Amino acid sequence: MNEKKGKKGLLLTIIFSIISVIYIAPIIIILYNSFKKKAYIAKSPFSLPNEQTFSGFENYTSGINKTSFLSSFGYSLFITVGSVFLILLCTSMCAWYITRSKSKFSKCLYFLFVFSMIVPFQMVMFTLSKTADFLKLTNPVGIIIVYLGFGAGLAVFMFSGFVKAVPLEIEEAALIDGCSPLQTFFMIVLPILKPTAISVGILETMWIWNDYLLPYLVLNIKKYKTIPIAIQYLKGGYGSIDIGAMMAMLVLAIIPIIVFYISLQKYIIKGVAAGAVKG
Amino acid sequence: MNRTIKKYSPIFVLPTLLAFIIGFIVPFILGIYLSFCKFTTVTDAKFTGISNYQKVFSDDSFIHALWFTALFTVAAVVTINVIAFTIAYLLTKGFKGTNLFRTVFFMPNLIGGIVLGYIWQLIFNGILLYFAKTLTFSATYGFFGLLILMNWQQVGYMMIIYIAGIQNISPSVMEAAKIDGASRSQILRKVIIPMVMPSVTISVFLTLTNSFKLFDQNLALTAGEPSKMTEMLALNIFNTFYGRTGFEGVGQAKAVIFFVLVAVIALLQLYYTRKREVQA
Numbered sequence: 075m076n077e078k079k080g081k082k083g084l085l086l087t088i089i090f091s092i093i094s095v096i097y098i099a100p101i102i103i104i105l106y107n108s109f110k111k112k113a114y115i116a117k118s119p120f121s122l123p124n125e126q127t128f129s130g131f132e133n134y135t136s137g138i139n140k141t142s143f144l145s146s147f148g149y150s151l152f153i154t155v156g157s158v159f160l161i162l163l164c165t166s167m168c169a170w171y172i173t174r175s176k177s178k179f180s181k182c183l184y185f186l187f188v189f190s191m192i193v194p195f196q197m198v199m200f201t202l203s204k205t206a207d208f209l210k211l212t213n214p215v216g217i218i219i220v221y222l223g224f225g226a227g228l229a230v231f232m233f234s235g236f237v238k239a240v241p242l243e244i245e246e247a248a249l250i251d252g253c254s255p256l257q258t259f260f261m262i263v264l265p266i267l268k269p270t271a272i273s274v275g276i277l278e279t280m281w282i283w284n285d286y287l288l289p290y291l292v293l294n295i296k297k298y299k300t301i302p303i304a305i306q307y308l309k310g311g312y313g314s315i316d317i318g319a320m321m322a323m324l325v326l327a328i329i330p331i332i333v334f335y336i337s338l339q340k341y342i343i344k345g346v347a348a349g350a351v352k353g
Numbered sequence: 354m355n356r357t358i359k360k361y362s363p364i365f366v367l368p369t370l371l372a373f374i375i376g377f378i379v380p381f382i383l384g385i386y387l388s389f390c391k392f393t394t395v396t397d398a399k400f401t402g403i404s405n406y407q408k409v410f411s412d413d414s415f416i417h418a419l420w421f422t423a424l425f426t427v428a429a430v431v432t433i434n435v436i437a438f439t440i441a442y443l444l445t446k447g448f449k450g451t452n453l454f455r456t457v458f459f460m461p462n463l464i465g466g467i468v469l470g471y472i473w474q475l476i477f478n479g480i481l482l483y484f485a486k487t488l489t490f491s492a493t494y495g496f497f498g499l500l501i502l503m504n505w506q507q508v509g510y511m512m513i514i515y516i517a518g519i520q521n522i523s524p525s526v527m528e529a530a531k532i533d534g535a536s537r538s539q540i541l542r543k544v545i546i547p548m549v550m551p552s553v554t555i556s557v558f559l560t561l562t563n564s565f566k567l568f569d570q571n572l573a574l575t576a577g578e579p580s581k582m583t584e585m586l587a588l589n590i591f592n593t594f595y596g597r598t599g600f601e602g603v604g605q606a607k608a609v610i611f612f613v614l615v616a617v618i619a620l621l622q623l624y625y626t627r628k629r630e631v632q633a
Contacts, residue, residue: 083448090443090450094457100472100505107475119479164369171365183370190377192619194566196590197612198380200605201387204395205380223376226369255361284465286569287591302467306573309471321475324468331463339456342463346510347517 101328108133108325112318129318134326137319141304143326150300153214154283157221158275161229164222166271169233170263174245184234190227195287198224203291212294220292221282229274236270237263273345276338283331301327388605393598405606414581415607418589422565425496425585429503429564434556437508441515442545455516459509466506470573473502488575495575495583502570507563511556518552519545547629554626562619586611 106122107115114127123129137143172180206212206220240263248258264271286302289295295303305323309315335342383395388405392398409415440458444451461469477488477498488494522545530544568587571577577584577592584592590611594604 083446086443086446086448087450090454094454097457097505098460100476103476103479104472115475116478119475119482164372167365168369171362175359175362183366186378187373190373190381192562192616193377193381193612194587194608194615196566196568196587197608198377198384199591199608200594200601201380201383201395202376205375205383209375211375219372220376222369223372223374226373226376230369256364259365280463284463284467284569286465286467286572302465302569305467305471317475320471324471327468328464332460335460335463343455343459343513346459346513 104321104324104328108318108321110318110321112316115317115321133318133322136316137308137322137326140316140319141299141308141323143301143304143323146299146301146304147326147330149214149298150283153217153221153289153300154279156215156218157225157282158278160218160222161225161278162271162275165226165229165274166233166264166267167259168226169230170237170259170267172230173234173237184230187227187230190224191231195224199287199291202288206292212292214293214298217289217292220288224288225278225281229278232274233267233270236267240266269348272341273348276342276345279334384605385609387602388609389602391602393601401602405602406610408603409606409610412593412603414584415586415589415593417581418584418586421492421496421583422567422586425499425567426561426564428496428500429507430557430560432500433504433507433511433560434553436504437511437556438515438549440508441512441519442541444512445516445519455509455512458512461506462510464506466567466569467573469502469506470570473498473505474574489578492579492582495578498574499567499570499583502574503564503567506570507560511560514552514556514559515549518549522548550626550630554623554630557626558619558622561622562615565615565618586614 103119107119109129109131110123110127110133111129112133114121114123121127172184202220202224206216209216211217211220244262244266245258248262249255253261284302285300286306289298289300290303290306293300293303299307305320305327308320308323387395387398389400389402390398391401391405444455464472474488477494481487481490481494486494488498526544526548527540530540535543566587567585568591571583571585571588572591575583577588581589586607590604590607593600593607
């Protein structure tokens with residue numbers, strides 16, 4: 075019995091190894107194409123670079139210059155980190171408050187947050203970009219407020235679900251001992267909410283870092299391009315597409331994601347699973 | 354307790370509420386109102402009743418996009434969930450390397466739609482080169498291209514949800530089934546699948562709404578080519594807004610219809626799969 079199971083396990087390991095290699099093949103193909111001369115990429119995308127087709131880092135330098143990738147990276151990083159931080163801080167406070175105070179206003183607000191989760195972005199994209207224009211939120215700082223507003227639904231929903239499971243007695247004890255609600259929240263509730271905060275933070279990071287349409291419509295894109303916008307511009311802005319630069323930019327766009335994934339892998343997978351159960 | 358925290362409501366609620374008003378409530382209400390208007394910017398809106406909606410239904414590209422999206426959504430929901438569940442089922446059997454495989458399968462999910470679109474554009478065009486065709490040769494290629502892309506991106510995420518579901522089944526239930534002499538396929542059909550229904554609910558919900566609302570991948574992979582034949586609803590709405598001046602009202606009306614469709618489909622799905630969830 076055990077031997078049989080061992081053989082089967084080995085077979086599964088081999089099969090899955092092959093599938094895994096096929097699974098990451100697209101990324102490997104992009105990676106080695108980014109070192110090939112432009113003319114050879116579309117002509118024979120699957121052949122490895124050789125002496126004739128190898129171009130060194132030429133695609134990278136031309137791509138970085140054409141898209142000003144470094145500033146795009148900076149904007150993407152700033153907007154993602156700023157938005158996620160603000161979302162975590164504000165929505166956890168808001169979720170705690172509206173779960174604990176059982177007024178009609180709170181209930182109504184909670185309903186609106188949940189409702190906003192099923193509204194597709196296209197429904198509000200035009201009016202949202204006009205509103206942002208009107209309020210002068212078309213810069214990397216302003217868009218953080220827009221993200222807080224549009225991303226609040228999911229975050230409040232997830233935090234509220236978790237706050238309900240926090241025993242009231244702990245908070246009451248803290249209040250009786252003379253903590254103000256602010257102290258109670260930051261010293262008692264927030265540490266308990268940490269696992270949920272990690273889940274929410276990861277889900278919002280994945281969304282905001284990769285988001286294309288919202289920043290494209292809200293930001294003043296003559297000045298500020300995030301990474302997805304810069305990549306899309308490489309296609310649109312230069313007539314015929316510079317496929318060499320495109321390959322290099324795709325690689326540069328993937329590298330931060332892989333670094334993020336490998337360093338936080340455990341939390342990401344847990345966060346996704348926890349987020350799903352709550353949803 | 355209630356009275357003490359009430360004083361603090363401005364600090365706790367106001368920042369989120371203000372942003373929510375700016376980022377959601379105002380645009381949403383304005384959006385509904387503008388779908389009944391003719392306008393190019395918000396300030397020059399003139400009320401025109403339901404004429405925008407009438408134009409939507411006489412727009413062939415919208416009707417085509419609707420069918421294309423519906424067909425794509427059905428295909429994507431079925432393939433993604435079947436593949437993800439199969440992988441999850443096998444990976445919970447405990448053999449060497451399951452953690453590594455899980456890591457690999459999840460990874461594409463973190464890559465954004467625009468980047469994904471261009472990665473697969475190169476791959477598909479490379480394969481089709483052998484047949485002297487390109488991805489934008491026919492809508493069928495675009496359809497299956499998008500389907501493969503979405504599977505590649507989403508299978509890992511749904512796999513994680515299914516693995517969590519399968520691992521949540523208490524060992525005693527499995528044990529009992531085995532002692533009662535249930536075969537492997539009986540355990541799968543009569544124990545595992547009913548017990549992971551909550552995971553099915555959420556996975557189907559996510560794949561359904563993600564596929565129906567797909568935009569970035571569609572834009573980057575085919576941009577609707579050839580001649581709008583692979584244009585999905587979200588891209589069709591975008592092109593109506595920003596592609597032709599004077600059609601902003603029609604675009605907004607399309608957006609409202611889109612919202613209603615998404616909401617109705619999502620709620621119906623939640624209702625029907627929730628009903629099938631069981632307790633241990």
